[in-house]
Amino acid sequence: MLPTSSDYMKIALQQAQTAFEKGEVPVGAVIVMQHQIIARGYNQTELLNDVTAHAEIIALTAAFNHLGSKYLPDATLYVTLEPCLMCAGALYWSKIGAVVFGAADEKNGYNRHCTHAPFHPKTEVSGGLMKDECAQLMKDFFKMRRTK
Secondary structure (H helix, E strand, O other), X not given: OOOOHHXXXXXXXXXXXXXXXXXXXXXXXXEEEOOEEEEEEEOOHHHHOOOOOOHHHHHHHHHHHHHOOOOOOOOEEEEEEOOEHHHHHHHXXXXXXXXXXXXXXXXXXXXXXXXXXXXXXXXXXXXXXXXXXXXXXXXXXXXXXXHO
């Protein structure tokens, strides 16, 4: 039996949990082609001291290196949080086939800044997959940060 979208989002959540455990904002991502994970990523902005080291960017770079190509028209990104405008721009240029995100990001998500999705015209975008689980990890992280 082939993995489902929920299976891939669970793996993205595992990546987000890794970020959480390392003190990073818990966002995780996986990129899938032909039912195979070709790249994974989690936020590493603190570790790398780099504001661009978002889960999506880390996963995109790994996918480009894996394929030897800068375009991903046959790939799907599963990410636990709605991409920010920077990540949406990188996804646009990658020509990724689909983006599936978990929780909406009302403060920093692309929807806050755009009247239409800033992705490549052929990119299919959907949100809300396992949104409660994805949102809960974020809530737990920021609750923990406030109590320190």
